[in-house]
Amino acid sequence: MRYQQIARGAERHLVAETTDQHYDLTAAKPELESFRDLARAASVTDETIDEIARGALDDASELDAETVADERLLPVAPEEVWAAGVTYEISEQARQEESDTPDMYVDVYDAERPEVFFKATPSRTVGPDEDVGVRADSQWNVPEPELGIVLYRGDIVGYTVGNDVSSRDIEGENPLYLPQAKVYDRCCSLGPCVASTDDIPDPHDLSMSMSITRDGEEVYTGETSTIQMVRTCEELADYYTRHNAVPELAVLLTGTSIVPSDDFDLAAGDEVAIDIEGIGTLTNGVRTV
Template identity: 30%
Template sequence: MKLLRHGDRGSEKPGLMHTDGTIRDLSGVVPDIAGDVLSDEGLSRLRDVDPSGLPVVDPSTRLGACVGGTGKFMCIGLNYADHAAESGMKVPSEPVLFMKASSAICGPNDPIIIPRGSEKTDWEVELAVIIGTKGKYISEADALRHVAGYAVANDVSERSFQAERQGQWTKGKSCDNFGQLGPWLVTRDEVADPQDLTMYCRVNGQTMQDGSTRTMVYGVAYLVSYLSQFFTLHPGDVISTGTPPGVGLGMKPPRYLKAGEVVELGIQGLGDQRQACVADD
């Protein structure tokens, strides 16, 4: 299934993408794409629903982030060896974890808001893992059973805030609209191998990133297990698993986003995003 959330920001409704290409509203079936709906049992109940009997949503309706109720937006740094190299950093001996504020989460086509004073806003296409079942001390063998599904994420980053303003990376990762998520949550049964998905990012039509999850240092199952050793994972938590090479930081000279530019990104089978860059007022 391809689950989504549609409507104005802050009042999104649950929905799904029907096989006929229409968006269908799930408001009469579940309250949101969140919580227990993300469990295996909850997803099984949704599979029993006949989409053809659900209301059709106007295709011009805004899409929100594909999951609600996210308590933790966790990100893995330097998880592609070639991206670590372009960043001038070593491949870490264990996953590098940082957090993105949940207030940064937005819809897949919502604009990238370039913050005041920013000169180094950057793009990062990433595979997002969405937790469906609560767990702690999860074994790697059982890890994928705790996954509801996968989505495209843009881990937008302001590099000077991230690396030149003291402290850790949070300031450069958590600005408003720095976490586009969607268009859909694709349930794990429809993703045969999360470690074999092609991914891309274009700026103004020029390909910047052209990679594959095959080159991740730490795979999805390992990351779910690893993170659960430190804290409980809850339904709706998001793990953004790192980006392949081709970010603006790694170019010579570096190249960053400006108001008026357009970013497009996507992952095989998980859909595409498109964002206009706008200056914050």
């Protein structure tokens, strides 16, 4: 199943999407108010999140797809978002081109240990149809479309779409500036849903695409497949959780291989749409922060 969070007046409700219908799980089970509640219940009962959801479907009211799309919020609220870098060959090439110390990216691409870094807090993360941010002190900003791993107490329970917005000129100036290039207001978006691990049996063979629209015209489009990742989701999750006090709920972004040309700069007013097979399309506007 796929799970979304929607606004119902002043309340938030968890919605489960099957092949042909949307169900309001919170209306059936008020204790299932969020994806965190669903993952917690599954952990306590030693069931999957889909098994917990199916137990509530008979009592859940049905919602039409348009209503869900109009009212959707950030589908999962992790305490932390982390990200992995240099997991595709093209991202390794792009990092080399932007950097004054390119050899270090080759070393990471070929190394046993992946690059895993902190990306965002809840206050820096936006959901579907909200604006992501580009830094006012950067002249080279790009969206980075990525498959996101959703983890509950370090275990993989689902997948989402992520946009790891980055300031390439700041990062390229000096690798020590990476936190400033990656972590700032509205630097990350997640959505439109969380797809369960049962719904995504092989996260390493999903088509992914991104388009950017400016003033009503498409200014960039690209596509790839997660089959090109040189790391597995399990490997990245393992390194993220090693010797690390991970929070109850986290998202780990897995890197990108859709990289706009060096003369492209994401600008306020642009619209970014990222689609991953089996999960959906995450759409965000852009503003300067």
